Amino acid sequence: MKLNKIFKWVMIALILVSVGLLVWGFAQKFTDGNVEALLYWTYAMIALAIFCVVVLGLIVSAINNPKSLVKVGILLAGACVLVLIAYFLAQGAPAFGRDGLDSASTLKLTDTVLNLTYIVGAAAIVAIIVGEIRMAIVNKK
DSSP states (O other): OHHHHHHHHHHHHHHHHHHHHHHHHHHTTSOHHHHHHHHHHHHHHHHHHHHIIIIIHHHHHHHHOTTHHHHHHHHHHHHHHHHHHHHHHOOOOOOTTOTTTSOHHHHHHHHHHHHHHHHHHHHHHHHHHHHHHHHHHHHHO
16 A cells, blocks of 8 residues: 555656646747757656566566566567567658758668557557457357
């Protein structure tokens, strides 16, 4: 019960800092410094979320069911393969009107993230359609 209260107060603190940074950005009309601070805060929140999901999830699953770590390893390997596929499909071509403004590595990374977004989005749409068809078949019986 005490751990839940700690999590609750940490979440409230993170939300308050996020809202404070957002209000500060609006008050300063989002200058370069404000936007940079907001982006760094976003990076920190994403890193914290990934840490919590991966590390705490691994700890909980290892305690509850050590055999489930094999499934986690398979999922992690699958995610790595998916990222590699997106990376190898990435062309790294500059955006229209931005020739010579971005480095090759930045362009490759941007295209990788876009390809990954397309792949995961398409997979989500396929999963929704297949799930609905499967539910329709199961409910008919």
